[in-house]
Amino acid sequence: MRGRAHVAALGLLLAASPAAAAGFVDPLDQPAGPSALAARRPLLSVARAGERLVAVGERGLAVFSDDGGARWTQAAVPVSEDLTAVRFASPRLGWAVGHGGVVLATEDGGARWERRLDGRGLARLLDAWARDGAGRIAPAALAQARDLAARGPDQPLLDVWMDQAGREGFAVGAFGLALATGDGGRSWTPCLDRIENPRALHLHALLEARGTLYLAGEQGLLLRLDRAAGRFRAVAIPYGGSLFGLASVGRALLAFGLRGTVLRSVDGGPWQAVEAGVEATLAGGTALPDGRLALAAVSGELLVSADGGATFERVSARGAVLAPAFAVAPAGDGALAVAGAEGVRVVALPRPREAP
Template identity: 95%
Template sequence: MRRRAHVAALGLLLAASPAAAAGFVDPLDQPAGPSALAARRPLLSVARAGERLVAVGERGLAVLSDDGGARWTQAAVPVSEDLTAVRFASPRLGWAVGHGGVVLASEDGGARWERRLDGRGLARLLDAWARDGAGRIAPAALAQARDLAARGPDQPLLDVWLDAAGREGFAVGAFGLALATRDGGRTWTPWLDRLENPRALHLHALLEARGALYLAGEQGLLLRLDRAAGRFRAVAIPYAGTLFGLAADGRALLAFGLRGTVLRSVDGGPWRKVASGVEAALTGGAALPDGRLALAAASGELLVSADGGATFERVSAPGAVLAPAFAIAPAGPGALAVAGAEGVRVVALPRPREAP
């Protein structure tokens, strides 16, 4: 943390100089620059688009692979803001979100991306929503919208979800920011008044499981969408720390976060803590085609469960490097794509143990 503070202070001094000011280009106006090492730069999210792998990360970088991660090519991205999450509804249709209130869409499997929203438009949207909602929207939500709008374009979005048709979806982020769309991301509506999140906690992860949509955030916040009421309602869990992600198989739903914390619910039942065996924050999760569940830690450790998340085993995977991991996705039979501080790599997992 101290090193980050020094770097941030240096950045502020440089930005204040006349030369820096004269040469500044807003990342919202600057396409991601080409890099021969794009797949080895810090990447924050990875997803499957059919058989293709797509990863996104710092300064608008997006890379894709059609051969299981052996080779990566850089995609065309219209911004150079950090991209924090990527999701695909089909092999061709996907969305990505990031800092600067950026929402991007791709209709060709992640090769090219177009802007659907950015922080400037988002600030105007929030301001108009707050003005038009006076007298009919809860005062706390209106105040939250005004506070977010006052931040200007600096609006970090941290996750995105879209339905199978690519029409309805949500984007969520810092300070309780939540947006909904019904037209494929062409227009957005603030949902600040439709979340049971009175403290405007950060919202980190969305996941659809067993026909329900869940939303996880800091300080033990877990919400489930009540589709009939059009609201995200709080779910009681035995944990008050930060949750970074969600994962699910056919029966079990996992929520995971700081200090190796894993919570598990089976068939919609009560939530219970599960021992993960690691102390580092758990930052990524995925269901594998063979039925196993996998988790990744900020320490670079990989965990695999063959019993629906009831127990976990640390795995030593060929090709795995203990660098901070931020997200994972299935990469084919017995393989896992890991996005992290040293880029994206595909590791082969040990084969599942056969039942005695």
Template identity: 45%
Template sequence: MQTYSRRTLIRTLCVGALLGTAIAPMPTWAEPKFQDPLDLPAQMRNGISTRPMLSVARAGDALVAVGSRGLIMRSADQGKTWTQSAVPVQSDLLAVHFPNPSDGWAVGHDGVILHTSDGGKSWTKQLDGRIASGVFKQYYGAGAADPATQAAASQIERNFKAGPTLPWLDVWFDDADRGFVVGSFGMIAATVDGGKTWEPWLHRIDNEKGLNLNAVRGLGGNLYIVGEHGMVYQLDRANRRFRKTATGYAGSFFGIVGNANSLLAFGLRGVVYRSDDGGSRWEALKMPADATVTSGAVNGDAGNFVLVNSAGQFLIGDRDGRSFKVVHAASPMRYTGLALINHTAAVVTGLDGARTEMLSGTGQ
């Protein structure tokens, strides 16, 4: 029986193509045909609450969590039980947001943007990297030849050179119509019609180096983006442009949270920077833990800050966001997302699924 090595097979195919000679039949153990996760619906699975989950959000009284291979699940009983939703892709999903109880958006790898209009029970695809590649290139190709547009056009060409695989890392909607998505290598897009159409905004942000944009949040009537090199960008709504502010931090911020008193930008190695003037000036805080801070929220009842990190810890702060203490979880894991149920409980996501954790010491 004749056997083939992978190197021999590739060599045979290449030589045959170059010389125009006949090629021996493919062996029966040839690798299966690649199936694009954009073309496959998420598989319905058992034990969904213990599978890797990467973000969670409130949808009115419900909770919706997203994770690997297109998994989206919904809880109507504050995280006690979860039901898997129908999802049209198997791409990994990284973030989810609901501006109201019905309308929500989830984003992730392969440039996927999903929408729900029934509170997360079912989802449809609005955009993916294959579609965006053509739409965004056409948008900048038809634009004026000003320097900002030219730079954005070049960035789009570089970003899609390897294919439509770049992920959207976060999503935020002001209401059911107006929203933003941000992602790797400076990718950013906006919609004003609920996601029916998306406009690239690479020419509308002070991000000349194409740094990663890791998170976007609306806080106190303002809109902020955080990313690499300690950058914070704030939307100038009048001029439709995100203006940058350097915080002095050289690493990456993965999120931003705020209340009426303070803004907190957080990220690698437990770093947290604080601003009390809406983001113009920033100061580094002394934190009680050095694990990467992955998500945060403001306790609506107590008004204080709650952060979680990759070591499975809660960091409970005061209302001013100046002082924090560590609260250990009952079942710690590498936390990726956080949604507060009330002032005493939260649902957290992580590499081991989704769990409800009771908080202590949050009423500072």
């Protein structure tokens, strides 16, 4: 213990030295470094791009697999900021967001990524929006934009969503940060005034379910896009804790988060709590091609529902050591791609039980 403390203190002194400062390279200017173990490093999000699987995570790492997760190839990424979410509108067209206000885009299914926005440009964008919006935009939204701009490049984005055409979309993040695009992410506009979030709570997850776009955040914040008004309006739910994800299957929509919390609404009806059977925070969820729904916990536990999220069954990774899981995506052939603290792996799920 004492030896480790001594090494840690020495490391802090070295990091504060002029030599260390001179050698610092901003992660926004440093492409992700090559790593033979990229698929085993912490990865925070995973998605399907047609038949391909794509995962992103710490220090700009992005990997893809064309054989169901048997082999992974590292992608070319122009930054080394942590990437928090990845989303595809088609097998080739996708987006990723992350810390440092980073928005990336790919047009080849995730093999190569290009910068669309970063925290430096975002801070300028927010500042200009606040100045130009005086007299037009609500004072509270302008003040929020100025506060965000004052943070400089440190602007964590936590999720991104695009429509099927790859044109209209949103990116959301910490402290109520919200951006909109109408050109596939080539340009972005702050949309803080279009979101009912007066306390500037963190915005964690976006999901379109049956033609309606939902947005989940901390302290029980759940919003639904009113397309006619162009605004995200608050949805009343019986929960005040943080929500980290959304999932939809059939007629059911689920919101999930802290301490194994799962809330469920059917056909837009009242929200009810569901017993998930775990106490750990639920961080990821997805619908499966066979009609089931899967959730992942930061404890590494995986849950599967065959009745639209009304009940859940815990499944094992067939002997694998449980590691914190952050996101899941269908991997084909009854399997689940799981991104987490030990990289991305593909888990074979038990086959659905036949109806009696």
